[in-house]
Amino acid sequence: MTTTDFPRSGSVNADSVLDGLDPEQRQVATTLDGPVCVLAGAGTGKTRAITHRIAYGVHSGAYVPNRVLAVTFTARAAGEMRTRLRDLGVAGVQARTFHAAALRQLQFFWPQSIGGTLPNLVEHKAPLIADACNRLRLQADRARIRDLSAEVEWTKVMLVDPDDYVKVATATGRGEPGGLDLPTVARVVRTYEDVKTDRAVIDFEDVLLLTAGILDERPDVAATVREQYRHFVVDEYQDVSPLQQRLLDLWLGERQDVCVVGDASQTIYSFAGATPEHLLDFPQRHPGSKVVRLVRDYRSTPEVVGLANSVLSLATGLHARARLELIAQRPSGPPPTFTAYDDDVAEAAGVAARIAAEVRAGRSAKDIAVLFRTNGQSQALESALADAGVGYVVRGGERFFSRKEVRDAIVLLRGQARSALPGHDLGVETRAVLSSAGWAEKAPSAGGATRERWESLQALVLLADELAEKRPGSGLADLVDELVERSQAQHAPTVDGVTLASFHAAKGLEWDVVFLVGVSEGLLPISFAETPEDVEEERRLLYVGITRAREGIHLSWASARTPGGRASRKPSRFLDPVRPQAAPAGRRAGTAPGTQKAQGPMTCRVCGQPLSAAVDRKLRRHADCPASYDEAVFEKLRGWRSATAKADGVPAYVVFTDATLVAICEAMPTTTAALSRITGVGPAKLEKYGDDVLGVLAS
Template identity: 35%
Template sequence: MNEFDSDPFELGSPPAPPPPRGVNTAAAAAPPPAFLDGLNEGQRAAVEALDGPVLVLAGAGTGKTRVLTTRLAYILMTRRAFPSQILAVTFTNKAAREMQERIGSLIGGAVEGMRWLGTFHSVGAQILRRHAELVGLTSNFTILDTDDQIRLIKQLLAAAEIDDKRWPARVLAGQIDRWKNQGLTPAKIPEGEAFSFANGKGRDIYAAYQARLKVLNAVDFGDLLLECLRLFQENPDVLAQYQERFKYILVDEYQDTNVAQYLWLRLLAQGRRNICCVGDDDQSIYGWRGAEVGNILRFETDFPGAAVIRLERNYRSTPNILAAASGLIATNEGRLGKTLWTDDPEPGDPVTICGVWDGVEEARQIGEQVEALQREGHRLDDMAILVRAGFQTREFEERFLTLGVPYRVIGGPRFYERMEIRDAIAYLRIIAQPNDDLAFERIVNKPKRGLGDATVQTLHRTARAEGISLAQTAEILVDTDELTKRARNSLARLMEDFRRWRSQMDAMDHVALTEMVLDESGYTEMWQKDRSPDAPGRLDNLKELVMAMEAFENLAGFLE
């Protein structure tokens, strides 16, 4: 039995903690770096505890980001490890970029070689690309987004004759994501959960989905960790390489890790055990997407002898806010406990709770408050309304329109989720990975080339029968009579375009290549001729995409 066959939290008895190791002589003799001077007692203890496992319980506003970045800088300054020997995991790319910038400012220059500083998924992708063949992929595999997942699942539901209206593809995509977050492959799904979709067919579709991903040389976000777990499980020598490589592991927002992330971290930390997790059990709010607060509560059991350091001095909130928050959270069960405090002498405005009948009444009351604040001389730019979900802005927008109060909604579709951006990236995905069926299907008739639904259905039918990709099928069908002459000619021109663009990948700068593709494909011209009010904005977004690509070394780096 291997360590993934039973309880996902049972990895066997952890090794006994190693004896403390001293720093090298030169580092020990050097005076402490100046950047330690501004830390409070708890922060400094968290930064300097470099031997063995450390859990930093960091309340909101206590400077956890400063602790993480200073700890990384301290490891580098004391020569405990090279940048390439540190694994630092965050939950967003923005947090990773900010952390690297802060480290550079602390040590007095840009930090080179921190390739293992990033999100769980970006680090997982790096590992998978290095060992892709061991999990049935090639190194240029495509990473699908949610829209691609749903389109693929819809195809599988149709093939299985499952009614997509009764059993929506989006629902199954969410269920598959939850299974992957729990570290569950199709074979490991409990019987009860297997019957949660289409009377037990959900597990079969999940298995078919995984098989189809392999044919497409693709993964989804959940696979970036699930396939890593399988890689480590089936190849102990690969796991041993990374356990030896990572002298220090640092994890941000540990309370938000799911089961798959937990297992991945525990496997990597079983080697040197120098793992530092920063989190706050009182801020675990992502249980709905698989976060397991038990991960942080179990830390001392998982890593015997771990140091637990509490950051309780708050630099962000007033005493009134802290008192209200502490009074609420104190009633929670299953928490490690801490008491936030501040030395701010001003108590601040009291927290006000107002009960209303409905959203319309809430919007009316807030509208009145906004107008009152305006009359007192406060600027609208200094006011904000936070809502739990996007749909809740409607009543506020309607009220502000009635009052004539100008406002701005922050949110809407993310840049890379906009239609024109997804289309452009689909072209680039096919150039980099010719067998990307989902990208091919998306743009085969964008702009319109006379390759409609009938042509796409013929391509799919032949591809399934032959067990090949849509692009490979297209190359075959252009020389047969299965398509109309117009469709054959149009498809032949498109395939020739892709061959020409692909031949330029190594010779041409990726930014210039993107401009060429958007121009020669007719995609830019399509929006130039479009007379809809959205068209100018879409053209601007395409220009922004080209500019964004300048930050990457090559096309592969951008698509990553």
């Protein structure tokens, strides 16, 4: 069983919950009492470990579901945790973000503690900051308002009183936010609070502050909350701010029933008040706590893990003492590649071309991501992918459930669900309903809005298939309920397009192939990272980017910003210990040290040039070099794959990608040993499909 598999809910009991867990994950799951600190590296199955811990506690009778509060940092993570718990046969556990949990308590206790109606919650600070600047006769353009909004948020999460702001900001090197001196910023902070009072509104940080204040000042309210929630789990604990830690302490009181999970090497939100000190000091603050380290990486190949370990090996400061040396559990894969381009436009075009080759070879676009340091780098990549005919999704753009086609589709599904008869195939019914909304089996050839609309509807179709597989017997009403829950949690289904995202936005996600672009001085580390602490956070950003990849990781940089511009950029200092001394320009690249590849770079058996792309190495030739296989054999394999995929209820590429089928045709193996040497035919697939494939080839 892999780290993403779990028992079906119909057969779940306490013992089955532990099936498939490795020794360390099992230790987490079975340590139900007292303080527990889980140091979990990237890809080590931390979400699996803590959800199985909760499920084991419930099924063994140690936990009452509605007395467990699991706290996450994103609504998406909370939604995923609820889904996993439901599939483990556990309902009623509260999995929420800090803000959602606090807001729920604040709404309930405000009338009896403060009286009256809770003030309205504003989503954006910008209008209030602009009003505060107006009152102080300060000019306020968009950039200044953005910077001052961030500074106001920082003062709140760091529990800094406006009267102490200048002293604390000076000591911590806050510079001049918005280009203003610190005393002026302090006046803006105070005036911002006056503006909120005049408008009778509160902001997101106030939700935490007010909840903490009520719990601190009203022992009766605190006792009620502590009676309700007996066991706490906190995910991504390295990102906890002082304000969030204060609230957690008040929730706990004198009790020790808390399990925290985190990785100091993935602390990338220091600008928002996140600090790993709470994680690193947990054993000292909770004497007798159990510390478990998860270091078995199930996500990435040894090559990706080796690169990540190497980049982090030179880390310094507070985080260095908590660095986890990951141990890859997957079979070997392609080596990392390092490519230099002349300029940003050439880099975007080169990356788009490699992605297009991957997609043509059978790789699903949704399994590929391009990550960058700043959102401004996205534009060139969007244009290049559009020119290459590759669909893409910009993470952080319009929310999935806010799209008109998605809202209209949910209305149609809800209407049909009222008259749907039980026992019908959910996937077939969903396709029939969405056909009236413009969905078709085949993706449109057009790009732009037409393609994006189809991809949104296709995501709903695939979600229906996933729901039918995980919970047999589900109908349209169950699909609508799932969509409503996901909409509330902003847990969008996967859209079939290449993901474009910043390093920060990619946190917590993963893809088969990841391209990291702009890995150069000035971008990574960013030019305004001046202190050693700032530079180390940039190193951790790169580490987070690398560890998003399951199989292929490609790093690149451009010497100039624009075509014909001065070639003043240099590769990032973080690559010095891992990249070849002279990465070639353009298409090909070399192998990083530590990838456990004793032989030289693999070369194309047609043209003799080095192979770097994962799909090229799988074929043992460049995708654009002439093939040498029997088309009839290839078509027979495709026919077998189609029938097998249909019987298994999975997409065809899950059985084998086109690239793997081509590699099989070109190698024409006659034994399982020979078949196993083909990239893409791992042990599980060899056991499941090996005899069938050899039978097709023999015929």
